[in-house]
Amino acid sequence: MNSQNETAARAAQKFGAATIPSDTDAKQEGRRWGMVVDADLCTGCQACVVACQAENNLALNEEQRVLEGRAKAWIRIERYWEGEFPNAKARYLPVMCQHCGNAPCEPVCPVWATYRNPEGLNVQVYNRCIGTRFCANGCPYSVRYFNWWNPEWPDPMNNLLNPDVTVRTKGIIEKCTFCVQRIQRAKRDAIQNGTELADGDVQPACVQSCPTNALVFGDLHDEDSEVAELAQSDRAYSLLGDLGTDPSVIYLKKVDPHAAADAGEAHD
């Protein structure tokens, strides 16, 4: 942090920019970005999945990759079956990096390629990563994906790559970033417009696209934010909460009025 401030200050001197607001403003230090996932609203529509792939330059999941189990999905919709026909049910669960407050993936990284930033993101620094995959083993949510090869997009498909997001080379780990590039853009825009960053100004691609608003994003430390409010819900829980990873993603329970009855009841 310090050295960064110094560098910024030096740059400011050199280029004559008097005051440069920086990330380390006390107010911003207090942020904790988080997401609320309402399992009762997720319909399994996959809009978020493709939105994330488009936003974050994910490599194409060719059939062979899916068969090998090497397909990447920073957000994936897990589907769990419950019961048997005719009372069988499908339950959907969007899973992305939980940006754990106590992340098992972080301490094990030998090169600090993954760390917790001051705003509560579990950040992945691609340049530093050497591909030990220790972090990926450590992540109980299995949301870290390894690049087994260099991604390729046949010309002219490469035109749609998002210039805000690094294309990951072979040999490193990648995962959901909470669309950090959008957070940074929103902050920049707020500063350029001379406004404060308001709740809802930052919308990660998945949240933006979700047609049922099953995903909500915001600052968990801001008491007035929608996420903070939803996190107080009776339905709130942490995924694999017993592991004590303190996730920044909070799930709301699925509501099933017939849950108890269906366990026994026959179809007719």
Added chain:
Amino acid sequence: MPELGRRHFILGAASAVGGGLIVGCAKPDRESRVQSFVLAPEQALQGEDVWFATADAAAGWGNSVVVRTIDGRAKKVEGNPEFPINRGKAHVRSQAGVQSLYHPDRLQTPMRRRGDRGSADFEQITWDEALDILIENLQPPRTPLIITGRIAGTKGWVTRSFAEMLGGRHLVFEPMETTALDEGVRRIFGTEETPHFDLANAGYVLSFGADFLGTWLSPVQYSLAYSSFRHGAGRERGLFTQIEPRMSMTGSNADRWLYINPGHEGAVALSIARTIVDEGLVAESVWNDPLGAAGGRQALDAYSPESVAATAGIGADMIRTVAREFALHLPGIAIPGGPALAQTNGADIASAVLLLNRIVGSDGTVGGVLPNPAAPERHPKPIAADPFREFARLASDGGAADAIIVHDVDPVYGLPSSVGFSDVISRAGFVASMTTFMNETSAYADLLLPATHPFEEWGSFAADPADGRQVIGFQQPVVSSWTDARSFGDLLLAIAPELIGAQAFRAQTMHETVKASAIEQFGDADPAKSPEENWVELLRSGGIWEATESEGRFSDEIDWSLSSLKAPEYVGDTGEYRFNLMPFETISSGNGSEAVNPWLQAAPDPLTTVTWTTWVEINPQTAVELDLKRGDVVDVVTPMGSISAGIYESPVVPPDVIGVPVGGGRKYGGRWDVGQGSNVLSILGARLDESTGALAWAATRARLVKTGENSDLPTFEFFDDPRNDEGGAPVKVTDE
């Protein structure tokens, strides 16, 4: 939910001035240094992005999207936050639009047939040559037959007018047509417009097979409404029951999902109606009129829950339970869709289900079914698909069309192969196909023309169904095409002067046509602005719409008698063909048109998580009986033919049903779809709903024949899990 205001919603204004593109590279206010976005200082310089509002690639759904462009390249599709229908949200297929735009296998230049028809052997020509060939072959006395998909707005209007002026026909083809729904709406509500199902405010939704959250009519609109329906502020969580032969993605979200033997949805709906009437769950003043108009109360006597239960496969008690729940949670909506409409009695099923809305008084009420206004002439709604019968007739006539122009639609692929539509094309005097990607129909073309992607063309559309008000959207190019493609509208406008005369259309290009009709109608939308400024505003905001939802009522007339509901018939007898074959659209690949797109191919089917291929969903018990396991390749045999696909044991599939997704088995297209899976549409029986001529695509029966092979299914889920039974499922459930 917060206001969906986009922080950064830049005008498409500049583009309006010439369809050109702005390349934004704003000079930074302050100096900056290059750094990773992970911790970049706010003043860092980033490529400036420009957002253009345009029509959704799948315009039939009536969504408007904004496309993020940087340096003249389209990067990302998002819903247009201002547009009332999709309010910032976009369907998975719309999101993937940019990938089709930059698909390396798009048709890039005009081509002329070199080999035999159907051999797909073409040689490259110039546009001048192509236009000459086209004009030469469309000279009178030839009358063109134009076949397109459900085109809307200016494009639809231009195409219709063009065909009429040349004395030809315009047919609209859609493999999984909704003709029966339109007919039901006409009979019960007396309107040609698809009504507005006001899910957001409904207390109860009773859907018969409608996959409204995934593929049916306007899924994004309904998903938004579903969000309010479940957890809207200041309301009880709505209840939702789905009745269908195979669990759809929408069905998987229902509170109650009930299996029904296909074709009996109408009887169950009437049985529910009878329970409601008999038990006095709704006041007589409410049901008396509509029931009287539809044949009278005693006509319902045939539909006691007990008698219906026997054939429908739903217990009588369950019918009563659903009836009571429905009546207790009014306003409620009954929706027919999907396989319920694709039966030999599809239009009657639609009518019976829709009638239920009138019987409980949900017609014309908030939270019920509301009328939608008709669209203006120059911006028509997506033209309804012509019923299957029209296409079957072309084939059975034996005659030959003079000239056929096919645009971005693939009837050879989409029609059952028993129809023999390829013969229709082969026999035609001249066939031109204008398409973005090569397809089976185009393989028979004499002239192959590259069509623009929707993100590269001008147009307009009227949302269908809208939310009870008039909603018009506009389409503008967000990037200039990297291919030598032209838009279909431009093509017709370009050849019209030679074929019809200079006065045929007022303008020579779609850009001018759209602009002229927009200014004519909406040039005074904001009286304070000039017509030109209003036009720019239309493009910026993506369209124009009435401020509030109009409250309307349907006419009291009902053009249907409930005694006309017949029992369903199937292709293939029950003894030999054990299974009801349920073809279904996946949320991603649609009816095959989106299969070229690798994102969509790789987007898992929500229920099975299968990607890239065609599979056969079967009940696990049945699979054990037949000694089948996951990945076993089987032949799905119907009386019309057979295809092969891998087995997926799905616990939500009933014992005598198999589900097979549509969209696989494409012979032409791109590197990511050719040879993936197989085409279930080709083996469907050509059975009709007699009253509408619609294809009863869910009325074919099939049997399975083992091939002895096994190939891995590319699924996202991990298969073969020993811990599944041990509970502790990560999705926690509460019954509130």
Added chain:
Amino acid sequence: MQEPVVADPRTVDREILDFVMRTPRWFFVWAGALSGVLLAGVGVFLLLLIFGLQYFGYSHPVYWGFPIVNFVFWIGISHAGIMVSAILRLSQVEWRRPVTRAAEVLTIFSLLTAMMMPIIHSGRPWRTLYWEFPYDFIRGIWPNPRSPLVWDPSAIFTYLTSTLLFVYVALLPDLALVRDRASGPIRKAIYTVLAMGFRGTSRQWRIQAVSGILLSAIILPIFVSVHSIVSWDFAVLLLPGWHNTVFAPYFVIGAVHSGVSAVVMVTIIIRKIFKLENYIKADHVDSLARLLLVVAATWGYFLMLDFMFGLYGEEPAEVATWMKRTFEMPWIIMSPIFIFAAFLFPVPMWLFRKVRRSFKWMFITTVSVNIGMWLERYMLIIPGLERKSDLQFVYGDFTPSISEFIIVAASFALVIVGVLSFAKVLPIIPATDIKEGLLMADKIRVGRVEVPATMRE
């Protein structure tokens, strides 16, 4: 009861230095064949380097496989040297003399081989190498000291350094010996430099002896730390089957089990190919086998503890992993093989004096132990990754690819080539040590029997 080496010092020198001085034909054949395997390994490594790790069998979420198994295995083997040399030296066990050098050399080469494994397996080996020697002081970019992957190289380098010193110190008199006999100016020059002017003055002998003992003492905690730290590569995570509290000591004792077995294996091989029947006697193997009995029994106890602790907690994931590891394919085949090969077969065999004194049977049983111990590492590492948590949707199954087998084969080839080459340039049996043993040998009268005994320093 020790059977003393009976020979005069001159014969000892000649016989032991025989291989260093002359090269038999079989050496070239073997070196050639092993180099072939080694080259295949290099080829696979290059392929991985250029085209990414796609040729390995791992997939999401099983991110570690053969190279890590192999890493743990070779680190385990490397414990042989310390165990045999340091502990036995400190406790002045006489029968250690002929086998210490072989054990130490095995340690060095298995350590070097083990260290290569994580590098081969990492996504960007060129950068991994940099991080192992971070030099970038100016920008303050440092590795993360909380990561076991930083502890690992620290421990292993320390271990390697001390082992090298240890071997070197022990080697000094022999280097002097070779120097004195070497022909050809270049060879002579090299050995002269290496021998550091060792002439055998009593002061030199004293320093050599004392530093050997000191190094032995220093190296002991390192010996415990290395494999403990290797165990923390797993134990710091939350994976079922990876974080049992006994992991560290369990790993250490497992390492000794496989390491000492490997020493027996190597000793028997060396005896055979270098015709050292005179120096390596049934007595030596017998003693090693007795040591093994103790080690193996302790290891078996810890194996049981690992199992018990796993079940005591009644953590569902842990229990499920144990169930899988025990009752499901392919583990249901692997676990009996592992238990049988690592314990049930060899350990009862060693109870028999006949077996302990039979080179053939000792060879068979120790090979069996090492097959079993390789499997043990595989069974400790893989199942937890395959079933990480309750998110059953993202379970995975691991199927190794041909590349992984080649890498494993190449690692074995590398160690063998290493040991052979060492034997080619320096005496693999410590001639000085043996001679020292000869000098100190004595006979003690116990009642009416004369038993061999050793004078103490």
